[in-house]
Amino acid sequence: AKTKLTLIIIIMLFKHKQCQSQAIVIYTGWERHALVGSDIRLSCSFFSWRWTSEDVTFSWTYRPDGSRDSISIFHYTGGVPYVDNKGPFRDRLEFVGNPGRRDGSILLKNLDFSDNGTFTCDAKNPPDIVGRPSSVRLLVFEKVPIQAGVITGAIIGVVLGLLVLIVAIYYLMRFLVARRVFNLSVRSVPGLCPAALCQPGLCQGLGLTPEPIPGTETCVAKQA
Amino acid sequence: MLLILLGVLILHLIILVLLFVSTAANAWTVGGSSSTDLWYNCLTTNGGYHCRPASNEDWIQAVQALMVLSVLFCFFSLIAFVYQLFRLVKGGRFFFTAIFQILASLFVMCGAIIYTVMGPQGDSSASYGYAYVLAWVAFPLCLISGLIYIVLRKRE
Numbered sequence A: 001a002k003t004k005l006t007l008i009i010i011i012m013l014f015k016h017k018q019c020q021s022q023a024i025v026i027y028t029g030w031e032r033h034a035l036v037g038s039d040i041r042l043s044c045s046f047f048s049w050r051w052t053s054e055d056v057t058f059s060w061t062y063r064p065d066g067s068r069d070s071i072s073i074f075h076y077t078g079g080v081p082y083v084d085n086k087g088p089f090r091d092r093l094e095f096v097g098n099p100g101r102r103d104g105s106i107l108l109k110n111l112d113f114s115d116n117g118t119f120t121c122d123a124k125n126p127p128d129i130v131g132r133p134s135s136v137r138l139l140v141f142e143k144v145p146i147q148a149g150v151i152t153g154a155i156i157g158v159v160l161g162l163l164v165l166i167v168a169i170y171y172l173m174r175f176l177v178a179r180r181v182f183n184l185s186v187r188s189v190p191g192l193c194p195a196a197l198c199q200p201g202l203c204q205g206l207g208l209t210p211e212p213i214p215g216t217e218t219c220v221a222k223q224a
Numbered sequence B: 001m002l003l004i005l006l007g008v009l010i011l012h013l014i015i016l017v018l019l020f021v022s023t024a025a026n027a028w029t030v031g032g033s034s035s036t037d038l039w040y041n042c043l044t045t046n047g048g049y050h051c052r053p054a055s056n057e058d059w060i061q062a063v064q065a066l067m068v069l070s071v072l073f074c075f076f077s078l079i080a081f082v083y084q085l086f087r088l089v090k091g092g093r094f095f096f097t098a099i100f101q102i103l104a105s106l107f108v109m110c111g112a113i114i115y116t117v118m119g120p121q122g123d124s125s126a127s128y129g130y131a132y133v134l135a136w137v138a139f140p141l142c143l144i145s146g147l148i149y150i151v152l153r154k155r156e
Helices: A002-019 A150-178 B002-024 B058-087 B095-118 B130-151
Strands: A025-028 A031-035 A040-042 A044-047 A057-064 A071-077 A080-083 A093-095 A106-108 A117-124 A134-141 A208-212 A219-223 B029-031 B034-036 B040-045 B048-053
Touching (some): A025 A117, A025 A134, A031 A040, A040 A134, A044 A117, A071 A093, A080 A093, A150 B058, B002 B130, B058 B095
Parallel strands (some): A031 A134
Antiparallel strands (some): A025 A044, A040 A106, A057 A071, A093 A106, B029 B034, B034 B040, B040 B048
């Protein structure tokens, strides 16, 4: 166990030495879905072992679906954001990030079908500049498609639920009738009225009056 | 009496198998090298057999749900038949069995109709597969079986 502990400590020190030269890691989403005409916020943040410097830069590039060229649409440097003023997103792009908190998110407004494509975020935190840019794919829909299986599951669940409900109600009614709480059949011939109907006035509509049998809980219906 | 019961039971089992195959087999529309619906779109190229999930449009999901429900209800009706066989009073009718079986036939009918109306017919090479035919065959059998259960009386 002691050798194991020393081994773990050695590995941790080795990783720590490596950490100082670890690359910057950039996080964006993987794929974003949006409706035509809506706005969408594309988030980009990074992880770096260094403190966030004042020279931190963010840049976004856009590559339309089916095209091989990328165009630069956003750049943040020296504390000032520069948005697209002549490309496909002029007047539609806004910087909503917080570089001090390592957030370089942008807001795209009024999406159209031509905005389908891949957006790449590249962040640099000098002296930590080695890293891989991360891409997020944007898909613009006319209406958001329902996921496979949602409607199937819903229909099956509702029908089975109704079935269970009907069976439960059926057994509940049977239970209640057996317990004499309900009496579903009203007899119109003189005979034994159930105890629940032993109150005067309840057999009135039938032209009968209940007469309790002394000593028992039942009564006899007599012609009025 | 025993022969009638046996015949009715065998018919019920055949219907259950038909419904199950129709629901599970992926051959509602076939054409050339592709077979689509109800669950996957599969294509046989010389590179192999590639499948991707079927389109998630509303009507396909409704057909999926209705076919699964019909299999479930047919199975419930079989269980109800066996239960009522031993517990029913003499002269009683197999109402529970009949209700489940008729509901199952209703579900198959709805599923088959929705698929007929909304199905992919545009492709000239595509035609209806055997699972679709089985669904349409199972519907009248299921209905007849349900009606038999309504008429059937338990004798000893």
